[in-house]
Amino acid sequence: MASEEHTAVHWLFGDQLGPHFVDPARGGPHRNAPLLMIESRAVFRRRRFHRAKAHLILSAMRHRAAELGDRVRYVKADTYRQGLSQAAQDGGITVHHPTSHGALALVRSLPSVRVLPARGFLVTHDAFRTWADGHGGAERLRQEDFYRWVRQTHDLLMEGDHPAGGRWNLDHDNRQPPPRGARTLDVPPPYRPRESDIDAEVRADLDRWSREGDVEFVGEDAPRGFPATRREALAALRRFADRRLATFGAYEDAVLAEDATMSHSLLSSSLNLGLLDPAECVELAEERLRSGDAPLNSVEGFVRQIAGWREFVWHLYWYFGDRYRGSNVLRHRAPLPDWFTELSPAGTEANCLSHVLEQVRTTGWTHHIPRLMILGSFALQRGWEPRAVTDWFHRSFVDGYDWVMVPNVVGMSQYADGGRMTTKPYTSGGAYIDRMSDLCGPCRYKPSVRVGEDACPFTAGYWNLLHRHRDRFERNARMTQAVRGLDRLRDLDELLEQEAARDD
Numbered sequence: 437m438a439s440e441e442h443t444a445v446h447w448l449f450g451d452q453l454g455p456h457f458v459d460p461a462r463g464g465p466h467r468n469a470p471l472l473m474i475e476s477r478a479v480f481r482r483r484r485f486h487r488a489k490a491h492l493i494l495s496a497m498r499h500r501a502a503e504l505g506d507r508v509r510y511v512k513a514d515t516y517r518q519g520l521s522q523a524a525q526d527g528g529i530t531v532h533h534p535t536s537h538g539a540l541a542l543v544r545s546l547p548s549v550r551v552l553p554a555r556g557f558l559v560t561h562d563a564f565r566t567w568a569d570g571h572g573g574a575e576r577l578r579q580e581d582f583y584r585w586v587r588q589t590h591d592l593l594m595e596g597d598h599p600a601g602g603r604w605n606l607d608h609d610n611r612q613p614p615p616r617g618a619r620t621l622d623v624p625p626p627y628r629p630r631e632s633d634i635d636a637e638v639r640a641d642l643d644r645w646s647r648e649g650d651v652e653f654v655g656e657d658a659p660r661g662f663p664a665t666r667r668e669a670l671a672a673l674r675r676f677a678d679r680r681l682a683t684f685g686a687y688e689d690a691v692l693a694e695d696a697t698m699s700h701s702l703l704s705s706s707l708n709l710g711l712l713d714p715a716e717c718v719e720l721a722e723e724r725l726r727s728g729d730a731p732l733n734s735v736e737g738f739v740r741q742i743a744g745w746r747e748f749v750w751h752l753y754w755y756f757g758d759r760y761r762g763s764n765v766l767r768h769r770a771p772l773p774d775w776f777t778e779l780s781p782a783g784t785e786a787n788c789l790s791h792v793l794e795q796v797r798t799t800g801w802t803h804h805i806p807r808l809m810i811l812g813s814f815a816l817q818r819g820w821e822p823r824a825v826t827d828w829f830h831r832s833f834v835d836g837y838d839w840v841m842v843p844n845v846v847g848m849s850q851y852a853d854g855g856r857m858t859t860k861p862y863t864s865g866g867a868y869i870d871r872m873s874d875l876c877g878p879c880r881y882k883p884s885v886r887v888g889e890d891a892c893p894f895t896a897g898y899w900n901l902l903h904r905h906r907d908r909f910e911r912n913a914r915m916t917q918a919v920r921g922l923d924r925l926r927d928l929d930e931l932l933e934q935e936a937a938r939d940d
Contacts, residue, residue: 443527443528444465444466444469444529444550445469445471445472445509445523445527445528445529445530446458446464446469446470446529446531447473447474447520447529447530447543447549448471448472448473448531449532449534449539450493450496450497450709451493451535451708451709451710451837452532452555453496453500453666454666454669454709454712454713455666456555456710456713457555458471464532465530465552470507470508470509471504471507472508472509472511472523472529473500473501473508473509473511474511474513474519474520474523475498475510475511475512475519476514477512477513477514477645477651478514478515478516480645480651481651483830484652484654484831485653485654485831486653486654486655486796486800486833487642487653487654488658488660488661488799488800488834489655489831489832489833489834489836490653490657491639491660492660492664492705492709492800493709494638494642495634495635495638495660496663496664496709496711497510498634498638499634502634503666511523516542517542520546528548529548529549529550530550531549531550531551532551532552532553532555533553533554533555533561535554535837535838536838537758537838555710556707556710556713556714557714557750557751558586558715558718559747559751561754564751564755565755567585568751568755574755577752577755578859579744579748579857580604580605582747582748582751583604583740583743583744584599586743586744586747587599587739590715590743592718592722592739592743593725593732593735593736600732600736601736606732606737607737609686609733610685610688610689610733610737611688611689612687612689612690613690613871614687614690614692614873614874618692619692619693619694619695619874620692620694620695621683621687621695621698621699623679623683623698623699624679624680626672626675626680626697627663627668627671627672627675627676627702628661629660629662629663629665629668629672631659631660634664635660635664654778654779654797654831654832655779655797655798655800655832661799661801662702662705662801663705663706663711664709666711668706668711669703669709670712672701672702672703673701673706673712673716676703677721677723678724678729680699680700681699681721681730681734681735681738682724682729682730682731682734683734684699684700684701684730684734685733685734685736685737686733686734687699688737688804689805689872690872691803691805691872691873691874691875692873693873693874693875696799696803698803700803704746704835705801705834705835707742707835708835708837714743714746714747717738717742718738718742721738722735722739748843749839749840749843749844750839752847752857753838753842754839756856760842760843760846760853761826761842761846762823763822763846763847763854763856764852765851765853765854766819766822766851766854766908768816768819768820768821768822768850768852769819770818770819771820771821772820772825772828776793777828779794779796779797779832780797781794781797784893785880785881786814786881786894787876787878787880787881788806788869788873788875788879788894789811789814789893792806792810792811793811796832796833799834800832800834801833801834801835807829808848809862809863809864809869811829812825812829812845812848812849812850812862812863813849813863814894814897815849816849816850816861816862816863816901817863817897817898817900817901819904822846822850822852825845825850826841826842826845826850829841829844829845829849843857848862854908859914860914860915861901861909861915863901864894865883865886865892865894865895865899866881866882866883866892866895867883867884867895869883879892883895886899886925886927886931887927887930887934891934893938896931896934897935899925899928900931900935902918902921902922903932906922
């Protein structure tokens, strides 16, 4: 008699598309297990997603189904439950641990579904829980401590018991402003895929859904710019490692108007779709270090992004629990303005904000500094409701998923958790944007001006935020000096009156 593992159907979610999700040697289903994929229309009704994001997800799912051939049953349904009813099997269903609280609640509510361990990450849930409980629990966790532990336990960039090069953290080397006078970094462009007939089919379906009024999107669906298959994702990884990794580190925090991608890898969407495994990414980067093809600061910066932040964010999402998304210690309640939700660059005269919104509108992507220090910082300064900001980031970015955006936005970007994830709010005046980009030169506002017609909304907004939350921030050792700066502002009353009247 066949065992349950032999007869059970294995369900692949749309972000579980790589070979490591069907590999029995890595905790996956039996090698002969039939596979199930469900394309749920309701997913796209619930949120007004960026059109490029919807296209990428559907293209990736349909490409994977075509690769798997007769082994997979691909069901197009209104909801996941409807799709499961169409594919009911006496042998039950297995599925790897999903990537959202909502999806996990769904699969756990189904008696016929057995949940297998999560895939696509370096650290297991149990290992993280043991580490976190041993480091003071939810109120005392820090990414730097976690990152060092991951490197030690996975032997990443290590020389015996010591970090390669003698330092764990090379952030000082990786926070350079853009080269003076440069319009681009003059590095080889990132990998760009070619669309297939499947992409044309996806685009036709999205057009039809929009015409019928069934689903609404935001943003543009230009030719697909991100990998939708394992082959494309591996090509993107190799191109980054061979041609762009060496120049990644120094300018990873810099922004140039004419160089949207700089030396960034653009691999986040492939990792988050499950097309790449994080281990193969960091191991390839380490190979380039050992061969002398990439410097330590670039390799360490890339490894930190994947083995440090990506892993940390994933585990905090589960460790903090679903109630964490409602954190709002600063009591920010303001709604997002229409121009922001519509990705309309004409809605603001601030050149940096307008430029980044245009980038998001046309591509569904921008790198981490525009996300954090322009989009997120502006939302924080304006007091927008953090849950709505989180939802906006989730919907508007091709690599945005619930597990990605809840900790990154609630914790890091909006400081809505009061410091459980980061030690201080990530926000600044216009001087930081001016130093790290070329976006301020053509702007009608002046980054050094905080009051009057030329006042930079980031500079004025920064001081207004510090004043509004002075009692809280002055108790933070990393914010004390900044808060004391309020006492040196002779025009503070005028600034506060100006910001109270601002209509953003």
